[in-house]
Amino acid sequence: xxxxxxxxxxxxxxxxxxxxxxxxxxxxxxxxxxxxxxxxxxxxxxxxxxxxxxxxxxxxxxxxxxxxxxxxxxxxxxxxxxxxxxxxxxxxxxxxxxxxxxxxxxxxxxxxxxxxxxxxxxxxxxxxxxxxxxxxxxxxxxxxxxxxxxxxxxxxxxxxxxxxxxxxxxxxxxxxxxxxxxxxxxxxxxxxxxxxxxxxxxxxxxxxxxxxxxxxxxxxxxxxxxxxxxxxxxxxxxxxxxx
Amino acid sequence: xxxxxxxxxxxxxxxxxxxxxxxxxxxxxxxxxxxxxxxxxxxxxxxxxxxxxxxxxxxxxxxxxxxxxxxxxxxxxxxxxxxxxxxxxxxxxxxxxxxxxxxxxxxxxxxxxxxxxxxxxxxxxxxxxxxxxxxxxxxxxxxxxxxxxxxxxxxxxxxxxxxxxxxxxxxxxxxxxxxxxxxxxxxxxxxxxxxxxxxxxxxxxxxxxxxxxxxxxxxxxxxxxxxxxxxxxxxxxxxxxxxxxxxxxxxxxx
Amino acid sequence: xxxxxxxxxxxxxxxxxxxxxxxxxxxxxxxxxxxxxxxxxxxxxxxxxxxxxxxxxxxxxxxxxxxxxxxxxxxxxxxxxxxxxxxxxxxxxxxxxxxxxxxxxxxxxxxxxxxxxxxxxxxxxxxxxxxxxxxxxxxxxxxxxxxxxxxxxxxxxxxxxxxxxxxxxxxxxxxxxxxxxxxxxxxxxxxxxxxxxxxxxxxxxxxxxxxxxxxxxxxxxxxxxxxxxxxxxxxxxxxxxxxxxxxxxxxxxxxxx
Numbered sequence: 146x147x148x149x150x151x152x153x154x155x156x157x158x159x160x161x162x163x164x165x166x167x168x169x170x171x172x173x174x175x176x177x178x179x180x181x182x183x184x185x186x187x188x189x190x191x192x193x194x195x196x197x198x199x200x201x202x203x204x205x206x207x208x209x210x211x212x213x214x215x216x217x218x219x220x221x222x223x224x225x226x227x228x229x230x231x232x233x234x235x236x237x238x239x240x241x242x243x244x245x246x247x248x249x250x251x252x253x254x255x256x257x258x259x260x261x262x263x264x265x266x267x268x269x270x271x272x273x274x275x276x277x278x279x280x281x282x283x284x285x286x287x288x289x290x291x292x293x294x295x296x297x298x299x300x301x302x303x304x305x306x307x308x309x310x311x312x313x314x315x316x317x318x319x320x321x322x323x324x325x326x327x328x329x330x331x332x333x334x335x336x337x338x339x340x341x342x343x344x345x346x347x348x349x350x351x352x353x354x355x356x357x358x359x360x361x362x363x364x365x366x367x368x369x370x371x372x373x374x375x376x377x378x379x380x381x382x383x384x385x386x387x388x
Numbered sequence: 389x390x391x392x393x394x395x396x397x398x399x400x401x402x403x404x405x406x407x408x409x410x411x412x413x414x415x416x417x418x419x420x421x422x423x424x425x426x427x428x429x430x431x432x433x434x435x436x437x438x439x440x441x442x443x444x445x446x447x448x449x450x451x452x453x454x455x456x457x458x459x460x461x462x463x464x465x466x467x468x469x470x471x472x473x474x475x476x477x478x479x480x481x482x483x484x485x486x487x488x489x490x491x492x493x494x495x496x497x498x499x500x501x502x503x504x505x506x507x508x509x510x511x512x513x514x515x516x517x518x519x520x521x522x523x524x525x526x527x528x529x530x531x532x533x534x535x536x537x538x539x540x541x542x543x544x545x546x547x548x549x550x551x552x553x554x555x556x557x558x559x560x561x562x563x564x565x566x567x568x569x570x571x572x573x574x575x576x577x578x579x580x581x582x583x584x585x586x587x588x589x590x591x592x593x594x595x596x597x598x599x600x601x602x603x604x605x606x607x608x609x610x611x612x613x614x615x616x617x618x619x620x621x622x623x624x625x626x627x628x629x630x631x632x633x634x635x636x637x638x639x640x641x642x
Numbered sequence: 643x644x645x646x647x648x649x650x651x652x653x654x655x656x657x658x659x660x661x662x663x664x665x666x667x668x669x670x671x672x673x674x675x676x677x678x679x680x681x682x683x684x685x686x687x688x689x690x691x692x693x694x695x696x697x698x699x700x701x702x703x704x705x706x707x708x709x710x711x712x713x714x715x716x717x718x719x720x721x722x723x724x725x726x727x728x729x730x731x732x733x734x735x736x737x738x739x740x741x742x743x744x745x746x747x748x749x750x751x752x753x754x755x756x757x758x759x760x761x762x763x764x765x766x767x768x769x770x771x772x773x774x775x776x777x778x779x780x781x782x783x784x785x786x787x788x789x790x791x792x793x794x795x796x797x798x799x800x801x802x803x804x805x806x807x808x809x810x811x812x813x814x815x816x817x818x819x820x821x822x823x824x825x826x827x828x829x830x831x832x833x834x835x836x837x838x839x840x841x842x843x844x845x846x847x848x849x850x851x852x853x854x855x856x857x858x859x860x861x862x863x864x865x866x867x868x869x870x871x872x873x874x875x876x877x878x879x880x881x882x883x884x885x886x887x888x889x890x891x892x893x894x895x896x897x898x899x
Binding site for chain 1: 739
Binding site: 408411415422425426427429430433436437457458461462465466468473476477559560561562564565566568569572579580582583584585586 | 658659660663664667677678679680681682683685686689692707711715719720722723724726727731734735818819822823826827830831835838841842
């Protein structure tokens with residue numbers, strides 16, 4: 146069963162194809178690495194999957210739902226942590242999580258229970274009632290992740306989630322993501338340009354460069370196919386290969 | 389001109405300062421169309437209430453309010469670029485970690501807004517003077533021109549004051565509410581003069597406070613008043629700019 | 643529109659500092675207007691008696707000043723700060739991708755934000771009217787609570803156009819400060835012409851689409867107020883608001899982040 150399937154997905158901005166006829170499939174229950182330089186088209190692809198912007202051509206399905214016609218259903222089943230975001234300064238973490246719960250039409254009892262679980266799970270407790278403006282980057286990222294998993298998503302889309310984290314925060318984060326896939330069967334689309342992150346938690350990858358898909362498949366198989374010892378080698382070989 | 393200030397001027401010009409000016413000009417045209425068509429009792433009431441005589445005065449009374457608001461509001465919105473918006477959108481660190489002193493930063497971001505507001509004021513002064521001379525004679529063109537210059541000087545001083553107030557506000561919405569309240573404050577004595585003249589019986593106090601009717605009460609003195617206003621405003625702006633720079637240098641959150 | 647989200651949004655807005663500042667400004671108006679009208683000059687009273695016929699010219703003058711000088715100006719300011727940046731504020735603060743990745747359509751998000759702004763605006767202006775109801779009878783000669791309440795209710799409906807227009811302007815202009823400034827200038831123009839129909843009755847038909855004119859139309863019937871005098875302008879105002887809100891929702895549907 147596939148969590149994501151896209152075919153010939155294209156998005157054009159001002160005459161430039163920032164996503165150019167991209168096709169790939171993401172198996173369910175895995176952490177799938179979505180790799181590429183900044184500007185490779187990863188963020189635009191993720192946004193199209195969620196209906197935040199629309200494809201110029203091509204088609205896609207997320208959890209069996211069409212990305213153009215059924216984006217609301219998709220968003221009910223998924224969680225998203227954008228690459229660049231900030232949290233509402235005037236709210237506390239708890240207020241913010243309750244606000245997000247309201248977006249899922251959660252009743253107040255259910256919302257209270259889920260928010261309490263997340264506060265416990267992410268160790269937000271000591272900061273739960275402080276204004277979000279005063280939180281450190283690492284703590285804000287925990288709140289960001291908490292909002293992304295608030296609805297117990299079947300699919301989690303993470304866009305450059307470890308970019309601002311310190312080594313310890315990054316380690317904990319990756320552990321959590323690995324646990325989600327392993328223990329709860331959540332599919333994770335992990336978009337990053339940090340090759341070490343991909344190598345440490347992903348079995349399957351897609352590699353994007355200048356809007357085009359260079360390769361997709363099992364990481365081990367791709368490495369073997371290109372005789373690459375490491376993820377770095379594989380990536381460099383692919384992006385330097387004449388198109 | 390320092391490169392940063394030049395860059396800020398370019399940005400300020402790119403934001404389209406002509407648009408608020410065009411809106412102000414449209415308002416001047418609308419006022420000249422509406423006021424002479426009001427029924428005589430309404431005009432008599434306004435003459436009596438604000439101690440003015442001619443049709444030109446009645447038109448100018450409304451022109452001055454429109455000019456005042458349409459110079460002040462775009463300036464107040466533009467000045468949020470100095471501190472409030474960069475703070476809200478987390479950009480301030482980006483600018484302040486560059487090799488530019490906070491003093492230069494404040495000056496570079498503030499001066500273009502003040503200059504463009506001043507230039508718009510001069511254009512409106514010329515247009516208003518020409519308008520009343522042509523459409524509502526007899527009118528003293530020099531008095532009208534210098535009255536709008538005086539109004540412009542007041543707006544610039546208020547904007548410089550607002551710039552200091554903005555340093556204590558971290559959100560655009562709050563800042564705009566405070567800015568609007570500050571901008572409306574100078575018009576309150578005018579309301580007092582209309583409804584509670586017993587509180588403004590001192591002619592000097594009335595002449596100083598009852599904006600904008602006071603700009604119509606002594607046309608022969610307007611050039612002198614304008615000169616004094618511009619001088620005072622220039623001193624106030626300089627002082628307030630320094631104060632804003634110092635406040636930013638000592639800002640507790642930066 | 644889900645009730646829980648509307649409630650959460652309303653709570654957030656009620657906690658915001660701009661709401662507290664707005665409440666402060668309205669409180670100032672409640673206190674200042676009776677003070678301003680403690681000793682009105684005879685020519686002001688007689689002029690107002692001509693425009694707003696009533697057996698109690700002092701009460702008519704009070705209603706005129708309360709709505710014109712007090713509430714209308716504040717409605718423009720408060721409407722713009724509550725609704726003039728909706729959606730765009732979340733975009734500027736980079737929160738929009740988080741919100742729009744939730745199962746909520748863009749139109750519903752817009753309507754929820756606008757609805758919360760309208761509720762908070764109504765609470766603020768309703769609160770000011772209730773505070774006035776306590777304070778004004780002892781300070782305004784000839785004060786009539788039923789007329790004041792009817793006039794306040796209709797005025798609130800008219801003043802809500804400050805919220806509705808600002809919200810729609812935000813999503814049409816798509817530049818936060820530009821939208822707020824445009825809204826403020828438009829609202830001040832509408833407010834500046836709101837009473838023209840009273841001064842020059844021949845112009846009244848031209849002001850049918852001015853929501854602030856509709857909002858103060860009760861002043862023409864102070865002594866003879868009938869339900870229809872409130873219901874008719876209320877129906878016009880509701881239709882106008884619905885049309886403007888629909889235009890905003892239509893625009894926001896194509897928003898990409």
